[in-house]
Amino acid sequence: PDEAAIEAVRLRDRQLTKPTGSLGRLEWLAEWLAAWQGKSNPTVDRPLVCVFAGSHGVTAKGVSAYPSEVNRQMLENFAAGGAAINQICAAYGLGFKVFDLALDMPTGDITETEAMDEKACVATMAFGMEAIAGGTDLLAVGEMGIGNTTVAAAIYTALFGGPAEHWVGRGTGLDDEGLKRKVAAVEAAITRHRDHLNDPLEILRRLGGREVAAIVGAILAARLQRIPVVLDGYVATAAAAVLHAVHPSTIDHCVAGHLSAEGAHQDALARLGKIPLLALGMRLGEGSGAALAMGVVKAAAAVHRDMATFSQAGVSERLS
Amino acid sequence: PDEAAIEAVRLRDRQLTKPTGSLGRLEWLAEWLAAWQGKSNPTVDRPLVCVFAGSHGVTAKGVSAYPSEVNRQMLENFAAGGAAINQICAAYGLGFKVFDLALDMPTGDITETEAMDEKACVATMAFGMEAIAGGTDLLAVGEMGIGNTTVAAAIYTALFGGPAEHWVGRGTGLDDEGLKRKVAAVEAAITRHRDHLNDPLEILRRLGGREVAAIVGAILAARLQRIPVVLDGYVATAAAAVLHAVHPSTIDHCVAGHLSAEGAHQDALARLGKIPLLALGMRLGEGSGAALAMGVVKAAAAVHRDMATFSQAGVSERLS
Numbered sequence: 021p022d023e024a025a026i027e028a029v030r031l032r033d034r035q036l037t038k039p040t041g042s043l044g045r046l047e048w049l050a051e052w053l054a055a056w057q058g059k060s061n062p063t064v065d066r067p068l069v070c071v072f073a074g075s076h077g078v079t080a081k082g083v084s085a086y087p088s089e090v091n092r093q094m095l096e097n098f099a100a101g102g103a104a105i106n107q108i109c110a111a112y113g114l115g116f117k118v119f120d121l122a123l124d125m126p127t128g129d130i131t132e133t134e135a136m137d138e139k140a141c142v143a144t145m146a147f148g149m150e151a152i153a154g155g156t157d158l159l160a161v162g163e164m165g166i167g168n169t170t171v172a173a174a175i176y177t178a179l180f181g182g183p184a185e186h187w188v189g190r191g192t193g194l195d196d197e198g199l200k201r202k203v204a205a206v207e208a209a210i211t212r213h214r215d216h217l218n219d220p221l222e223i224l225r226r227l228g229g230r231e232v233a234a235i236v237g238a239i240l241a242a243r244l245q246r247i248p249v250v251l252d253g254y255v256a257t258a259a260a261a262v263l264h265a266v267h268p269s270t271i272d273h274c275v276a277g278h279l280s281a282e283g284a285h286q287d288a289l290a291r292l293g294k295i296p297l298l299a300l301g302m303r304l305g306e307g308s309g310a311a312l313a314m315g316v317v318k319a320a321a322a323v324h325r326d327m328a329t330f331s332q333a334g335v336s337e338r339l340s
Numbered sequence: 341p342d343e344a345a346i347e348a349v350r351l352r353d354r355q356l357t358k359p360t361g362s363l364g365r366l367e368w369l370a371e372w373l374a375a376w377q378g379k380s381n382p383t384v385d386r387p388l389v390c391v392f393a394g395s396h397g398v399t400a401k402g403v404s405a406y407p408s409e410v411n412r413q414m415l416e417n418f419a420a421g422g423a424a425i426n427q428i429c430a431a432y433g434l435g436f437k438v439f440d441l442a443l444d445m446p447t448g449d450i451t452e453t454e455a456m457d458e459k460a461c462v463a464t465m466a467f468g469m470e471a472i473a474g475g476t477d478l479l480a481v482g483e484m485g486i487g488n489t490t491v492a493a494a495i496y497t498a499l500f501g502g503p504a505e506h507w508v509g510r511g512t513g514l515d516d517e518g519l520k521r522k523v524a525a526v527e528a529a530i531t532r533h534r535d536h537l538n539d540p541l542e543i544l545r546r547l548g549g550r551e552v553a554a555i556v557g558a559i560l561a562a563r564l565q566r567i568p569v570v571l572d573g574y575v576a577t578a579a580a581a582v583l584h585a586v587h588p589s590t591i592d593h594c595v596a597g598h599l600s601a602e603g604a605h606q607d608a609l610a611r612l613g614k615i616p617l618l619a620l621g622m623r624l625g626e627g628s629g630a631a632l633a634m635g636v637v638k639a640a641a642a643v644h645r646d647m648a649t650f651s652q653a654g655v656s657e658r659l660s
Contacts, residue, residue, distance in 0.1 A: 037417050037423060038423075042512065044601060044621025045621050046620060046622065093656060094357070107639070110642065193359045193360070193362075312639060315639065325427075326426075327423065327424055327426075332422065333413065333417040335410060336413060337406075338405045
């Protein structure tokens with residue numbers, strides 16, 4: 021983090037026409053933007069929502085309420101502007117890009133084999149790193165992929181331990197029988213890969229999800245290019261958790277956008293030391309929670325940039 | 341509430357390309373807008389933030405960290421576009437109006453006398469009712485007035501009982517000595533008016549705040565004109581609490597925008613049965629929390645209106 025930029029933001033904040041501290045997390049967000057953009061005048065001029073779409077072999081185990089053909093259909097829906105995320109981006113003036121991560125070639129079924137071989141995992145991370153090549157000053161990372169809450173639950177179980185049912189939720193809306201199949205699938209995946217769960221990147225490769233690997237890449241690339249990141253919900257946070265396990269500081273430039281209603285997202289965020297900006301009971305994915313949070317970040321940047329100072333406005337300062 | 345409009349919104353929601361329930365409070369907000377606008381296609385086309393500004397005789401008791409001259413100065417700051425609320429309204433495309441409630445004529449010091457006589461209280465409520473005459477489909481009510489968290493704390497204490505210190509907070513940033521003076525002022529006001537605290541409207545008149553009376557009027561007028569209302573923080577909620585004490589249903593068309601860091605706002609909202617949309621640690625007033633929440637409401641309306649249905653997008657529905 022750029023400590024000089026943080027100090028500059030604090031100095032200006034104390035001169036703005038409001039009691040110091042009265043804007044709570046908005047003030048913190050201005051500092052956070054400055055810290056990771058490395059500039060004393062933080063901006064949200066080119067906010068970008070990136071959605072990474074993957075398909076998952078583990079869907080063969082009946083872990084989702086929806087068929088995998090929805091992946092391709094939703095990609096077309098994104099392109100046509102018909103999904104929830106399209107409307108949120110339009111409402112807040114956010115850029116939006118979708119990345120097709122070999123949707124027609126599902127990852128391996130993690131209950132039986134590895135999700136990705138080493139080459140595929142590295143290539144997908146690299147692809148994720150390229151996602152922000154077009155330029156942005158604030159990145160939101162989200163995902164879409166039938167079966168990917170199963171994959172994320174497996175990653176959380178591998179990273180944090182504990183019974184699988186603690187981490188598993190109903191995803192897009194599983195019934196009780198489906199939930200049992202999902203817990204069983206996560207347990208089977210952990211058992212299948214149990215001798216290889218010490219290395220976070222190996223957990224990523226084996227339990228996978230191409231969208232999780234791509235988000236790992238995007239978060240790293242954003243760090244190197246001084247772009248703060250807003251994490252979406254349950255699945256996107258699994259990518260941050262992999263990086264956190266490598267070293268906690270790797271996700272210091274990330275803020276949690278929204279507390280998902282899915283599974284143990286609250287517990288996952290707590291373990292990463294992240295306090296979500298919003299908690300609206302959503303569990304959709306596709307970057308929707310992060311995009312809503314970006315609306316708040318955008319306002320925080322505008323407030324810091326455009327408010328008058330006490331001397332500019334001729335407003336009296338505090339009595340003591 | 342318009343039950344037919346709610347049903348129409350639910351029917352459309354179930355056809356949109358997302359799992360039912362996956363947008364959490366956004367779905368609820370679309371229903372809430374429809375219920376109180378009385379139309380099956382809820383809109384946020386002309387959102388309006390109204391800020392009511394009052395001055396308070398109780399400031400003579402040293403209850404604020406800022407001098408009362410700030411009231412007039414901040415009014416000029418609002419007009420010049422230099423306050424925090426101006427930037428939030430600009431970020432989300434919200435209309436903004438400020439109402440000067442006789443700023444140069446403070447209310448009576450509530451520790452010694454009545455805040456308003458009957459005529460002034462009624463006139464101020466009527467003024468508040470006129471605030472939305474220019475037309476809007478979603479109203480946010482906020483306030484500004486040095487000393488008004490003292491007034492709000494007195495109203496909460498009168499309405500809900502309990503020791504004054506439970507309801508009193510540091511406002512714009514009181515030190516420990518100031519906080520003691522503030523608690524003492526609320527206790528003195530309660531003692532002074534103790535024989536007249538059975539009638540909520542009499543509590544309003546005696547403990548007052550013209551901005552609180554005007555917000556009471558605005559909330560009522562909005563109800564009659566089918567305009568849903570977003571409440572700002574600690575002070576605006578005191579107006580809602582007065583109405584709630586008259587009859588709980590009078591504020592069914594109001595949503596709490598933001599949980600304030602001030603005093604016992606959380607307890608006040610719980611007593612009104614309101615779950616705030618946002619909790620960003622703010623305590624500024626001037627409609628800032630409600631305006632940020634309006635950004636979310638606006639997105640909720642856009643999502644409901646513009647998303648594609650399963651059949652429009654050719655997306656498969658759930659398996660069972």
